[in-house]
Amino acid sequence: MTSRTLYSLCGSDDARPFSPHCWKTVLSLAHKGLEFEERPLAFTAIPGVENGFSKTVPVLRDGDQLIKDSFEIALYLDEAYPDAPTLFNGEGGKALSRFVENWSQTQLHPAIVKIAVLDIHDMLDETDRAYFRESRTKALGRTLEEVIAHRDAEIGAFPAKLEPIRRMLNIQPFIGGDSPLFADYIVFGALQWARITAGVDLFGQKDPVRGWFDRCLDLHGARGRSVTAA
Amino acid sequence: MTSRTLYSLCGSDDARPFSPHCWKTVLSLAHKGLEFEERPLAFTAIPGVENGFSKTVPVLRDGDQLIKDSFEIALYLDEAYPDAPTLFNGEGGKALSRFVENWSQTQLHPAIVKIAVLDIHDMLDETDRAYFRESRTKALGRTLEEVIAHRDAEIGAFPAKLEPIRRMLNIQPFIGGDSPLFADYIVFGALQWARITAGVDLFGQKDPVRGWFDRCLDLHGARGRSVTAA
Structure with a gap:
């Protein structure tokens, strides 16, 4: 236990x-x-x-x-747990992971909210639905239905947001380099959230970012695949 | 010598x-x-x-x-020069600097081109002007004058592109953490390029990113200030 x-x-x-x-x-x-x-x-x-x-x-x-x-x-x-594989690979990796975190939260998260906020609402039980609708309507300044009014356009615009990752993948297979670090899990978390709640395709055709996301889903006994796409 | x-x-x-x-x-x-x-x-x-x-x-x-x-x-x-101050602070810092590099080159550089390309042209000598105009017109698929057609709008839209840095500055004063690393110089390079060629203000009012840029200009005997803004 x-x-x-x-x-x-x-x-x-x-x-x-x-x-x-x-x-x-x-x-x-x-x-x-x-x-x-x-x-x-x-x-x-x-x-x-x-x-x-x-x-x-x-x-x-x-x-x-x-x-x-x-x-x-x-x-x-x-x-x-210093003897287990590192999540940062040094102090520079820690500091720069803060940049990746803030990139993900300012560039990816707001777009995913505009795509998935009503899907998330619909996954909740009754008590949570009331809490979620009220708190999010207040935070976003619009009804959930208004927030997703341009959902299809947001989905269409999403692949361009991944361009920094896409270009980086010409050099190395993970943000962490040859193998993943916490920085990869930061970006993975955002896309996994979209996958489980909205289930929409946020990648381009033959997108190398899709290959990276699939590699992340496969990590650690395919833990990310333990929950299917919506 | x-x-x-x-x-x-x-x-x-x-x-x-x-x-x-x-x-x-x-x-x-x-x-x-x-x-x-x-x-x-x-x-x-x-x-x-x-x-x-x-x-x-x-x-x-x-x-x-x-x-x-x-x-x-x-x-x-x-x-x-391993005994001199590190530019990456570990292997994680090296790998994640590739993400910062590709973020800067896909998010900041194209916008700066749309702001500064004619300013750059005008700084060149005659031989370079001909080379630059021809090669950039070909690469960008438009005349230099067409590229800067929405220059003011690009300047206005620029501060939003710095949002990942702005949010990160709530946590630490440099991308490298408490002190700068090569990742800071990557982003500094883009903004210094804009400063020297176009001389426009790319920050918001009371923008913490301006504070970070000023700190970078001050580094190493204010080396960045050895060339004035356009």
Whole structure:
């Protein structure tokens, strides 16, 4: 029995955890070769976990340690398990992963919200649906239906956003170089979130980024494929 | 007398080298604390240098070594001078710098071309102007005047492209973390190119990215300020 628990996020089907940030942590733990029990939660259940430790997931309990935030968890794992494969490969890798994180969250995440926000809503149970609709309508300043009004155009515009990855793949197979690092899981998390919630094709024809994403899905016993596309 | 020569790029005024890639190398050499003589060349003079070693600059001669390409030069410098401050801070930093390089070249460079291409043309001597106009018209599929047709709109849209840096600056003062690495010089090179050729303001009001750029201009004896803005 493992003493390691990852609190993640799901809708009414707890076999379909979808949070981009939690997927980063799932692959981080798998990368380190660490066993863990994943406990997917509804949005509204998160504040009740571990005595209200965090308003967001992922939260990792590792023995008597509690850590929140996917980046903080990755830093913790490299510190706590230095003999397992590294997630950053040095201090430069840590710092530059912050650039990748902020690229993904400013360039990919907002577009995925405009594609998938109603799909996400529809995956939730009744209590979460009310919470999600109200909080997202307030945060986005529009109804969910208005947010996805240009969904098809957003899908069409998406492949261009991946151009930095596409060009980089001419040089190396992963953002981490010859093999993946946390930086790959950051971008993978965003695209896995889109895959599980909206199930739309966000790549171009014969897109090398699709090859990279498939390689990420195959990693660590094809952990990413344990949840099918919507 | 130093045996280290950096071949770079200039227009009719050899005191105003402007190439983004050469600026990456100028700061890389300064970062390593290495003395060098910079020899700015006209575009059409490049193929005649060092027995036609390269069609592009930067080219670094370091004793009996010749290296081209700003990224290759940075890798060489970290390998050849391991006791001087690192440009990558580990293998992860090297790999992720490739992502930063491709982000800059796919997101920033094309926009700067649409802003500055005619300014660059006007900085050149007569021979280079003819070469530049012909080669760029062919590469871009439009006249230089057509390329800059929406110059003001490109300038207005530019600050949004810097959003990944802007958000990252909430966490750390440089892409390299607490201090700059080659990844910072990659992005600096693009913005320094725009500063020297077009001289336009590409930042938002009270933009933290401006603070980062100013810090980069101040580095290594304010080397970046040795050429004034257009």
